[in-house]
Amino acid sequence: xxxxxxxxxxxxxxxxxxxxxxxxxxxxxxxxxxxxxxxxxxxxxxxxxxxxxxxxxxxxxxxxxxxxxxxxxxxxxxxxxxxxxxxxxxxxxxxxxxxxxxxxxxxxxxxxxxxxxxxxxxxxxxxxxxxxxxxxxxxxxxxxxxxxxxxxxxxxxxxxxxxxxxxxxxxxxxxxxxxxxxxxxxxxxxxxxxxxxxxxxxxxxxxxxxxxxxxxxxxxxxxxxxxxxxxxxxxxxxxxxxxxxxxxxxxxxxxxxxxxxxxxxxxxxxxxxxxxxxxxxxxxxxxxxxxxxxxxxxxxxxxxxxxxxxxxxxxxxxxxxxxxxxxxxxxxxxxxxxxxxxxxxxxxxxxxxxxxxxxxxxxxxxxxxxxxxxxxxxxxxxxxxxxxxxxxxxxxxxxxxxxxx
Amino acid sequence: xxxxxxxxxxxxxxxxxxxxxxxxxxxxxxxxxxxxxxxxxxxxxxxxxxxxxxxxxxxxxxxxxxxxxxxx
Numbered sequence: 001x002x003x004x005x006x007x008x009x010x011x012x013x014x015x016x017x018x019x020x021x022x023x024x025x026x027x028x029x030x031x032x033x034x035x036x037x038x039x040x041x042x043x044x045x046x047x048x049x050x051x052x053x054x055x056x057x058x059x060x061x062x063x064x065x066x067x068x069x070x071x072x073x074x075x076x077x078x079x080x081x082x083x084x085x086x087x088x089x090x091x092x093x094x095x096x097x098x099x100x101x102x103x104x105x106x107x108x109x110x111x112x113x114x115x116x117x118x119x120x121x122x123x124x125x126x127x128x129x130x131x132x133x134x135x136x137x138x139x140x141x142x143x144x145x146x147x148x149x150x151x152x153x154x155x156x157x158x159x160x161x162x163x164x165x166x167x168x169x170x171x172x173x174x175x176x177x178x179x180x181x182x183x184x185x186x187x188x189x190x191x192x193x194x195x196x197x198x199x200x201x202x203x204x205x206x207x208x209x210x211x212x213x214x215x216x217x218x219x220x221x222x223x224x225x226x227x228x229x230x231x232x233x234x235x236x237x238x239x240x241x242x243x244x245x246x247x248x249x250x251x252x253x254x255x256x257x258x259x260x261x262x263x264x265x266x267x268x269x270x271x272x273x274x275x276x277x278x279x280x281x282x283x284x285x286x287x288x289x290x291x292x293x294x295x296x297x298x299x300x301x302x303x304x305x306x307x308x309x310x311x312x313x314x315x316x317x318x319x320x321x322x323x324x325x326x327x328x329x330x331x332x333x334x335x336x337x338x339x340x341x342x343x344x345x346x347x348x349x350x351x352x353x354x355x356x357x358x359x360x361x362x363x364x365x366x367x368x369x370x371x372x373x374x375x376x377x378x379x380x381x382x383x384x385x386x387x388x389x390x391x392x393x394x395x396x397x398x399x400x401x402x403x404x405x
Numbered sequence: 406x407x408x409x410x411x412x413x414x415x416x417x418x419x420x421x422x423x424x425x426x427x428x429x430x431x432x433x434x435x436x437x438x439x440x441x442x443x444x445x446x447x448x449x450x451x452x453x454x455x456x457x458x459x460x461x462x463x464x465x466x467x468x469x470x471x472x473x474x475x476x477x
Contacts, residue, residue: 106441113442114426277430281466339465347468351423356442359430 015042015050017291017314023388030319039303045074048312049305052319054326056303060294060313061347066302067294067313068097069350073390074293074312076184091239092232094350101349107221107228108236108353111214117356120155124361127154128368140379144397148252151365152245155357160237161213162202173198174245177238199237203230214240247290248358250393252365254287257394258333259370260378265335270374279335280363285342286333288318291390292346317343318392375402413476414450415460419443421471428463428472435459444471
């Protein structure tokens with residue numbers, strides 16, 4: 001699977017977001033980099049940069065002149081032009097640059113606007129309750145693999161309008177798509193074949209039987225009188241799969257992980273449900289799961305660094321969210337933090353298209369979980385494992401239930 | 406809100422707004438959204454003493470700094 005790499009000795013000159021130390025607890029690393037760098041460099045992945053400050057992350061996120069989004073997930077090959085189809089990109093609009101980006105984005109924004117998303121709330125609550133019902137009587141429940149994971153998987157499958165009986169297969173594909181980003185190119189393509197076939201079949205089935213779902217919407221939506229190219233539809237479905245699942249799963253899991261260890265925060269949420277909208281944003285700030293990447297467009301001196309064309313630029317929104325220059329008591333989780341301009345959903349033109357959906361899923365998942373289990377703790381803190389890579393969240397999360405409502 | 410003839414009003418700069426949705430989530434009485442999900446001020450945006458704090462809460466949570474509270 002993954003090559004055994006040299007462990008990192010100094011993250012300032014040799015950062016690696018897949019290093020076990022970073023995966024286990026990246027926050028002290030970022031604090032250190034912020035004080036002494038603040039832009040770290042690495043020769044790994046073909047060369048890259050990592051700004052650790054809010055100012056650095058903001059500058060890059062808003063700068064589409066000097067950085068391209070044609071690939072947003074760091075991999076081991078330094079990508080060349082062939083790997084970066086323009087202008088659509090493999091997963092529009094996240095992999096698109098202006099001016100095509102705006103066209104692709106406007107296509108899907110209405111489907112993810114609050115109106116259609118909020119309509120999903122009743123089915124989301126029913127889903128969470130079904131999952132909780134299945135866990136009834138368990139002394140220990142896995143907040144990751146038995147709860148958080150299932151919520152976005154089911155929601156996304158439903159939104160796309162894929163058959164319910166494919167749920168298991170769908171979950172497997174999601175694992176491959178998400179896990180595969182670290183694999184060598186040939187292996188990735190090979191693993192991806194059955195998924196491509198499945199998605200093509202789903203698209204064809206929707207062409208034959210249009211209905212009220214996202215896939216049909218993408219097939220029918222018109223831009224200046226023309227339907228989208230099929231590769232555009234395909235790419236946006238891939239985007240929804242990659243961006244819509246382990247991200248939200250991670251946010252739900254990390255929030256449960258926090259509540260399991262902070263009974264006073266849990267008790268406040270149970271007794272003050274009106275606090276939830278404010279608390280959600282602090283969960284998102286403190287445990288922002290998503291790091292993105294850009295590629296440097298051309299040789300330049302930027303943020304004081306000699307950047308080269310096609311160097312990676314890792315966009316650490318989670319690190320920006322912990323920068324004391326941007327947030328008072330940045331290293332403290334404050335459940336009723338009133339000023340909170342966190343960047344969990346990014347910044348600028350690539351703001352997460354699914355943010356309304358993610359926020360609703362996080363809210364419903366937490367509300368239903370704490371309504372059922374008003375007190376819980378980590379069953380075994382040492383057993384908790386964190387996903388490596390650019391999406392951070394707990395995967396194994398055994399929770400001991402202390403009270404059932 | 407009117408102090409000595411001054412009117413306090415909340416506005417969203419549509420150029421800066423990227424649709425994070427923080428304003429209409431935290432202060433749904435003051436903000437709505439358009440079909441793309443970008444924030445919109447409901448009505449004329451004139452603030453009463455009561456809803457000034459809500460407008461300030463939204464402002465303090467907008468990652469794009471797209472919300473302004475103006476006094477004219």
